[in-house]
């Protein structure tokens with residue numbers, strides 16, 4: 001496969017609610033959508049760290065610069081082979097890190113291949129089960145009562161798993177209150193690195209509450225302390241921000257830093273690396289699931305595809321179109337039925353809607 005042209009689209013879609021995590025609050029979703037042209041076909045990729053470099057060192061501005069100045073010149077007009085092969089990785093290997101930027105282009109290659117061969121993405125990535133469980137991630141709420149009401153509402157919508165964000169001061173009592181009202185639901189917590197190893201005793205206090213997992217309690221760059229923590233608590237630790245490469249996954253497995261890894265295709269540089277991390281985890285007995293960055297429907301398609309891989313054994317954070325966005329850019333809208341999504345659904349990009357939310361376009365040619 002050869003790319004004839006790449007358009008870098010900066011999209012910004014208002015949210016229908018404020019999303020609050022320990023990183024801060026956001027009211028609009030910024031993303032980089034890559035429109036890739038090859039041999040008469042057009043396809044779309046996407047990745048979105050937040051607008052500001054708060055989740056990783058990448059942000060919308062760095063992604064645009066890295067794709068425009070380094071990735072596009074390295075890949076345009078060059079034979080890249082199939083996306084499952086090493087062609088794209090070899091062409092972009094000279095660029096250190098910048099995985100979201102790499103993923104925005106790489107996912108477009110998978111979409112192109114899916115179009116070219118007429119095969120749905122989930123089959124192309126090697127998926128085995130197109131029926132995907134979806135969970136819901138709830139941001140930090142002003143009051144516990146408000147959180148309980150939100151949980152009740154999402155359970156009513158059929159979500160298979162509830163994830164809440166925790167931070168120091170909003171943890172043990174919150175979980176206790178949830179369990180008092182919902183003793184049997186599948187519940188997990190995400191700390192987004194807001195704790196330190198010195199909190200181990202406090203975090204061990206969550207052991208009795210049957211949590212599915214505790215996501216990324218400690219620092220983003222620290223899989224050593226995560227291994228120490230995992231040895232002191234029985235709740236499975238899930239790593240998110242710490243895992244950027246297949247090598248990170250291998251090292252975390254060897255150290256015993258976690259029992260679960262959340263694979264975000266953007267954070268790890270795309271679909272091919274997601275599959276490689278999946279394979280490493282599967283061999284090591286570490287379960288996977290797909291986390292999200294509030295992608296548009298374009299990116300949700302890739303999360304849905306990798307969630308059909310056999311080691312994705314926990315419900316995915318695949319947001320329905322109306323979950324956060326005032327409007328999505330794919331049709332049909334992404335809607336779960338009783339907490340399941342069907343990866344066979346053919347979500348197409350709606351160009352009119354995409355243009356409506358595109359604030360800047362950078363066109364790259366060979």
Ligand SMILES: [Mg+2]
Pocket residue numbers: 190192215216240241262291
């Ligand atoms: Mg997380």
